[in-house]
Amino acid sequence: MPLSDARPTATRSSEPRFPKGVPNSLLGWVPMTGDQSLGVCIYSCNGPVSVGIATDAGLVPEPGILARMIGEQFETFAGWNE
Secondary structure (H helix, E strand, O other), X not given: OOHHHHOOOOOOOOOXXXXXXXXXXXXXXXXXXXXOOEEEEEEEOOOOEEEEEEEOOOOOOOHHHHHXXXXXXXXXHHHHHO
């Protein structure tokens, strides 16, 4: 297996995107390489935090449940700044 296939990947941007000048909802993209079987995308724009999951169905058959659980933890963390 090439070394690049075993490394975690990350992508970061703080630039808002407005197709044709119109703000739209965000789509989380999880960069994956090689035989990675789980990817998590956590992003925020203008306050809300969103979570995206990319996974092998054999590892996590219902990734929406995992995303919801992560989101619930973020809601718990939100009170830490108050």
